[in-house]
Amino acid sequence: MRVTFNAQYRDLQVGIDRSSETLLEMQRQVSSGKRISKPSDDPASASAAVTGRNDITRIERYTQTADSVTSRLTVIDTVLSDITDKLSQARSTGLAASGSQKTEVEREAAAQTLTGLRDAIFDDLNTSFNGIYVFAGTASSTKPYDRNPVGTPPAINPTYQGSSDEAEVDVDTGRSVKVTYNGESLAKGSAANDIFTVFDNLIAAVRGGSTVTTPSNQPGIEAAVADLKTAIDRISTSQTRLGTQMKTLEELKPQLAEMKLQAQTRLDKTENVDMAEAISGMTQAETAYRAALGAAGTTTKTSLMDFIR
Numbered sequence: 001m002r003v004t005f006n007a008q009y010r011d012l013q014v015g016i017d018r019s020s021e022t023l024l025e026m027q028r029q030v031s032s033g034k035r036i037s038k039p040s041d042d043p044a045s046a047s048a049a050v051t052g053r054n055d056i057t058r059i060e061r062y063t064q065t066a067d068s069v070t071s072r073l074t075v076i077d078t079v080l081s082d083i084t085d086k087l088s089q090a091r092s093t094g095l096a097a098s099g100s101q102k103t104e105v106e107r108e109a110a111a112q113t114l115t116g117l118r119d120a121i122f123d124d125l126n127t128s129f130n131g132i133y134v135f136a137g138t139a140s141s142t143k144p145y146d147r148n149p150v151g152t153p154p155a156i157n158p159t160y161q162g163s164s165d166e167a168e169v170d171v172d173t174g175r176s177v178k179v180t181y182n183g184e185s186l187a188k189g190s191a192a193n194d195i196f197t198v199f200d201n202l203i204a205a206v207r208g209g210s211t212v213t214t215p216s217n218q219p220g221i222e223a224a225v226a227d228l229k230t231a232i233d234r235i236s237t238s239q240t241r242l243g244t245q246m247k248t249l250e251e252l253k254p255q256l257a258e259m260k261l262q263a264q265t266r267l268d269k270t271e272n273v274d275m276a277e278a279i280s281g282m283t284q285a286e287t288a289y290r291a292a293l294g295a296a297g298t299t300t301k302t303s304l305m306d307f308i309r
Contacts, residue, residue: 052267059260066171080239086117091228097206098221111207118199135183136162144183156196160184189234198227
């Protein structure tokens, strides 16, 4: 059967088109470094690449959250340490002001010191970080404690305004960390009086001194000092738990970094080309393309006599 010129030409054109497409694809891979430019190039690999990018995004989100939480917990840890120091100082001040030998001036100086410490702890428990009250529980936009109007005893309103529920955020799959605390559990816990009431009792006992109607201020001071010790223990327990969470974050960050590296490596293997193979493939495709063009050029030189011989 004789092959017509048109049929032969069509076959040559198909060969040239295929060679050209292959060459262009190899050139694209070499220039971009990517094996996949659209899902149809390799549907399975494209799907795996989407999953890989989602994994990286998730890990990055957890990493950012861990960094943010670490900053917040560092602030909380610092505040709790500051409160503990002030409570310890208050105990020392109260004990030093006890006894009948203290003058009224000395007792008043101690009372003023205790007032300053009480007000400083009030500010500590109202600490905010990036606009969030860290000791208000889940009611993080609400100031935990407030003051009573001037001249209204007590000076500090001991009524807690926050929430007893505490907010947590996820820092990894199935792992969360507490980011706000219940201020009332720190200021009062299961005790009969909160920190502010204890301070007011201590201040009153120190100012009471030793008079005919109040022979000794020792019992009131000792009771308040014991309550302050209970408050110190309560806050120390919370700070220990906080330290455990901070250690968890310290250990988690390198793990997240390693997880991201592994996910990125898998994604690169899925999407990226082996450059040596791609260059070799491009060279072969170029050779095939030139051969197709050469074959077409030779065929077009065939004369009518070549077909009728």
